[in-house]
Every structure is written in structure tokens, then in C-alpha cells.
Amino acid sequence: MAKRTRLIEGTWNCTSCDTRNIPARHRNCPNCNNPREETGQESEFEFGEEQSVTDEKALSAAAAGADWFCDYCGASNRGDTPLCRHCRAERSSTSRALSAEPDPDAAPPPEPEFPRAPKSSRRWLYLVLLLPCFGGGLFSFWGSRTHGVTGQVVSTEWTRTVQRESFQRVSQTGWRDGLSTTAPRMPVNGQGERPGVENIRDCTRRQRGTRQVADGTERVCEDKTRRVQCGTEEKCTRQKLGNGYMKEVCDDVPKYCDESYEDCHTRTRYRTEPVYDVSCTYDTYAWTDMGPPARASGNDSAPRWPELRVGAVDRLRHEEKYLVRIEYQDGGVKRHELEPRNESEFLSWKKGQSVSLQVSNLGSVSNVTQGEAAR
Ligand SMILES: [Zn+2]
Ligand SMILES: [Zn+2]
Incomplete structure (x- = not known):
């Protein structure tokens, strides 16, 4: 449908005798x-009734332009008359006029933007979200604060183990494509060995x-939503x-609605299939632990x-572990253990030696430094 234009006549209220709704x-x-x-809001019209006017006189009055007000008597006059109808004074360049609004028919107003959440309510949201973080931050800040205390080495301990390993013949299985017969080589003084592959046998499909x-x-189908035109609405x-x-x-403008639909497409389907290969047993050599490890420990320095005897195809695996125990006063006797690397x-570290420690408010020790020599 084409654009529809109509004129609506407003009403005013007389401030002299209080008559209301005068066309x-x-x-x-x-x-x-x-x-x-x-003055007195007499020229601020109300458009409550919204009755269309079509008579000649009204159309002519509407087309006359914005009213102007006489400088001398204040009466309102048609925009297209040069003389005041009340006192016959001429319209001057200083005569005030009602302002007409721009023609919406000529240039359509820009589309209204989507409403945004007011800034203040967003700020509240941020504050509510941040509060727990802030509290947690304060706590971890307090917890990470450290203070210095003095302690003492109360004992030291070392533990050393030696495991004897021998290069022994063993049976293993492996995929045939990774196996080729190679001769083994025995170690000399615990090194230079090669495991080798010998006697490949018992091959089966696995x-x-x-x-x-x-x-x-x-x-496969998915439920989706799209915007479609669903008739028109009057604007x-x-x-x-x-x-x-x-x-x-x-004017009648398109109206849009949400429409749900199924979005379907075809895709390749897959199935899982086993892959077979040939696995074989073979002989090789590998380092093998021989018996329990020998162990020594002490609290001395x-x-x-x-001691362990070593055979021709043997080697020894060494492991060492050290421990330093410290006691300090921090609202009661507390203990802390250090593990020196070598x-x-x-x-x-010496038994009886005094040390200084940095302890956090949550009780964790962050730094230990050696103080004076043993007393
Ligand atoms: Zn009146
Ligand atoms: Zn006048």
C-alpha cells in the first residue's frame, strides 16, 4: 500500500475565560x-482526539506555514499574512514564530537503535562480580606476607643405594616390520653393549x-532460527x-518474525575397523636388576x-638421597625438611647450626639461609 498522509487539527485552551479544547x-x-x-501556553496545541480534517478551510490553514505573533498586541497570525489581523500592525523581522518540525515525509528519520543496558546497572554488575575476587586477593596477599625466624639444624641424614644390573638374554615380542636379525654385543666395564635381535619365531597375526x-x-539435522518477513505493520x-x-x-513496512527451521545436511559416516599385523617373538639382551639393592645410611657427615661385587657383563646403578631437618619457633615448635641435591x-649443613627462615603467614617456608657455624 502507498503512503497515507492526513492532517490532524489540534486544540488549545483559553487563558482568559478558561474555555478548553478550542479547535x-x-x-x-x-x-x-x-x-x-x-503566552499562557495558548499556542501549545494538544492532539488528543486525532480527528482527521479534510475541509478546504483547514487544509488552507495547515498549508499557510508556522504562525507568527504580533510584536504589538501578541495575537497569533497565519504564516502567510503580512499584517496582524487584530491590530493591523506589520509583521517585522523580530516577530516571533512557532517553529515547525522537519518534514518526516521528505527525509525518513534514522532507524532507532537497539536499546542498551544503562551504564549504571552495568557498573553494578562489574562490582558484584569483582567483590569475591577482591576479597580472595586480600586473603592471598595477607597469606603471602613473610616474616623472618631463626631455627636450628637438629639432624642430617644420608641414604645411598647401589643396584647391580646384568646384561641378560630375554625373550620379547615385536612387530615383524621393525625386526631384523642383528648380533648382540656384550658390555665392557658396563658400556658399549648392543641388545641385538636373534631367533625370530612364532609369528602370528594380531x-x-x-x-x-x-x-x-x-x-544430520539441527534446529535453527531465522528472521523472516511475516506481513507488514503500519509505521x-x-x-x-x-x-x-x-x-x-x-506507511506499511515489512514486519519480521523469528521462524524456527531444521537445517539438515548429509555427511560421510565412518565405522571403526581393526588393523592386523604380524607379531613375532625374538631373543635379545636387556639390563636386568639382579637381586635387591645394597643400602647404606647414616646421620654423620x-x-x-x-660395597658390591661386579661381574663381567654387570653395571651398577647409584642412587643417593639427603635430608636436613630444621626446627624453629613460630607460635610453637615447627619442623622443616630440606633435601640437598648432592x-x-x-x-x-651441620647438626646444631643455626639458620634463618622466611615463613609466610600461611606457614610455608620460602627461603632458608645458613646462619653462624655450629656451636
Ligand atoms: Zn476565552
Ligand atoms: Zn497585533
Whole structure:
């Protein structure tokens, strides 16, 4: 449908005799003959009834332009008359006029933007979200604060183990594509050995893994929503002409609704299939633990390795562990253990030695430094 334009006549209230809802076409009050003026809101029209006007006189008045007010008597006058109808004074360049609104028919107003959440309520949201973080931050800040205390080394301990390993013949299984017969080589002084592959036998087919195989197609559907036009709706814009009349232009614009639909497509379907390969047993050599490890420990400051005899194809695996126990006063007697990484680090700690520690408010020790020598 095409655009529809109509004129609406406003009403005003007489401030002299209090007559209300006088149609705009009357420039004087029909009751007391007071001319309509700018003062007393007499020229601020109400458009409550929204009755369309079509008669010749109204159309002419609406087309006359914005009203102007006489400098001498204050009466309102048609925009297209040069003389005051009340006192015959001329319209001057200083005569005030009602302002007409821009024509919405000429240039459509910009589309209204989507409403945004007011800033203040967003700020509240941030505050509510941040509060727990802030409290947690304060606590971890307090907990991470450290203070210095003095302590003492109460004991030291070392533990050393030696495991004898021998290069022994063993049976293993492996995938045939990774096996080729090679001769083993025995170690000399615990090194230079090669495991070798010998006597490949008992080969059988076994499952080695799986693979995905295309197996036809399948149809998959998703529920989705889209915007579609669903008829039209009437949209009207109004323009006050500054003379008691209002121009209304209505048009039918497309209306959009959400429509749900199924979005379907076809995709390849896969099935899982086993993959077989040939596995064999073979002989090789490997380092093998021989018996329990020999162990030595002590609280002195002279760590030593346990004695063990070594055969021609043997080697020894050494492991060492050190411990320094510290006691300190921090609202009661507390203990802390250090684990030096090697012998020289271990030997720098002496029983009875005083140390200083940095302890956090949550009780964790962050730093230990050696104080004066043992007393
Ligand atoms: Zn009146
Ligand atoms: Zn006048």
C-alpha cells in the first residue's frame, strides 16, 4: 500500500475565560473573543482526539506555514499574512514564530537503535562480580606476607643405594616390520653393549590398531532460527506544522518474525575397523636388576657407597638421597625438611647450626639461609 498522509487539527485552551479544547481553526476564543497568543501556553496545541480534517478551510490553514505573533498586541497570525489581523500592525523581522518540525515525509528519520543496558546497572554488575575476587586477593596477599625466624639444624641424614644390573638374554615380542636379525654385543666395564635381535619365531597375526573407514552417508539435522518477513505493520511519523495542525504520514513496512527451521545436511559416516599385523617373538639382551639393592645410611657427615661385587657383563646403578631437618619457633615448635641435591650441598649443613627462615603467614617456608657455624 502507498503512503497515507492526513492532517490532524489540534486544540488549545483559553487563558482568559478558561474555555478548553478550542479547535485550532479558531484564532479567537469563541467564548470571550480573546485572541490566541504565545503566552499562557495558548499556542501549545494538544492532539488528543486525532480527528482527521479534510475541509478546504483547514487544509488552507495547515498549508499557510508556522504562525507568527504580533510584536504589538501578541495575537497569533497565519504564516502567510503580512499584517496582524487584530491590530493591523506589520509583521517585522523580530516577530516571533512557532517553529515547525522537519518534514518526516521528505527525509525518513534514522532507524532507532537497539536499546542498551544503562551504564549504571552495568557498573553494578562489574562490582558484584569483582567483590569475591577482591576479597580472595586480600586473603592471598595477607597469606603471602613473610616474616623472618631463626631455627636450628637438629639432624642430617644420608641414604645411598647401589643396584647391580646384568646384561641378560630375554625373550620379547615385536612387530615383524621393525625386526631384523642383528648380533648382540656384550658390555665392557658396563658400556658399549648392543641388545641385538636373534631367533625370530612364532609369528602370528594380531590386532595392531584401528582405522576409520567411510561407510555410506548419514543425515544430520539441527534446529535453527531465522528472521523472516511475516506481513507488514503500519509505521507513522508526525510533524507539527507550527500552526495548530499536524501532518501524519503512515506507511506499511515489512514486519519480521523469528521462524524456527531444521537445517539438515548429509555427511560421510565412518565405522571403526581393526588393523592386523604380524607379531613375532625374538631373543635379545636387556639390563636386568639382579637381586635387591645394597643400602647404606647414616646421620654423620661422611656419606659412603655400599660395597658390591661386579661381574663381567654387570653395571651398577647409584642412587643417593639427603635430608636436613630444621626446627624453629613460630607460635610453637615447627619442623622443616630440606633435601640437598648432592653430597657437597649436603656437607654444607651441620647438626646444631643455626639458620634463618622466611615463613609466610600461611606457614610455608620460602627461603632458608645458613646462619653462624655450629656451636
Ligand atoms: Zn476565552
Ligand atoms: Zn497585533
